[in-house]
Amino acid sequence: DAGITQSPRYKITETGRQVTLMCHQTWSHSYMFWYRQDLGHGLRLIYYSAAADITDKGEVPDGYVVSRSKTENFPLTLESATRSQTSVYFCASSPGQGLPGELFFGEGSRLTVL
Amino acid sequence: QKEVEQNSGPLSVPEGAIASLNCTYSDRGSQSFFWYRQYSGKSPELIMFIYSNGDKEDGRFTAQLNKASQYVSLLIRDSQPSDSATYLCAVNPDGNKLVFGAGTILRVKS
Numbered sequence A: 001d002a003g004i005t006q007s008p009r010y011k012i013t014e015t016g017r018q019v020t021l022m023c024h025q026t027w028s029h030s031y032m033f034w035y036r037q038d039l040g041h042g043l044r045l046i047y048y049s050a051a052a053d054i055t056d057k058g059e060v061p062d063g064y065v066v067s068r069s070k071t072e073n074f075p076l077t078l079e080s081a082t083r084s085q086t087s088v089y090f091c092a093s094s095p096g097q098g099l100p101g102e103l104f105f106g107e108g109s110r111l112t113v114l
Numbered sequence B: 001q002k003e004v005e006q007n008s009g010p011l012s013v014p015e016g017a018i019a020s021l022n023c024t025y026s027d028r029g030s031q032s033f034f035w036y037r038q039y040s041g042k043s044p045e046l047i048m049f050i051y052s053n054g055d056k057e058d059g060r061f062t063a064q065l066n067k068a069s070q071y072v073s074l075l076i077r078d079s080q081p082s083d084s085a086t087y088l089c090a091v092n093p094d095g096n097k098l099v100f101g102a103g104t105i106l107r108v109k110s
Helices: none
Strands: A004-007 A010-013 A019-025 A031-038 A042-051 A054-057 A064-066 A076-078 A087-094 A109-113 B004-006 B011-014 B019-025 B032-038 B045-050 B054-058 B061-066 B071-076 B085-092 B104-109
Touching (some): A019 A031, A019 A087, A042 A064, B019 B032, B032 B071
Antiparallel strands (some): A031 A042, B004 B019, B032 B085, B061 B071
């Protein structure tokens, strides 16, 4: 199916482990984003990418790494997971043309760090 | 720090009433403003956007913008139980990035 998909949808890991959340979109959208959502904080931008091989930090980038070698994929890696990174992670994409700010979200990945 | 503030709620309204959701933002340079709806356990979806001062209507939804007061609101007329969700206000300070508020929980009672 076309759209934006995230995997895994649910993940439990332990402190100190490396975790990678995958994001794939089939629209060829230029922009891709990673947000985390926590109670009381809403959605906070972790990293974003304007095109393949172009990435930039958002509001809360510490402890995360991203890459974008292909337009359709935007993986998010937690190099050494901490309990404070327990959250719901949303990947989103945007065409980059037309309406800036119209984001299309994936279904989310719920990560629990024990 | 660019901030977007919303009352977390919950805002409870009876079915058929008008629900009024409010949002303030700190960055005076912001040019575009968005309302996303998020059902419990689901991802956000865009329902309204507004660029210019004044009102913008789309069906039962009206977005209102006052840049001088740095204030955005969303009115939902004839509220339905299916409108029960969290409503996220978002501001576009530059480029394609959005800054989101924490969201207001709306409950429509039948």
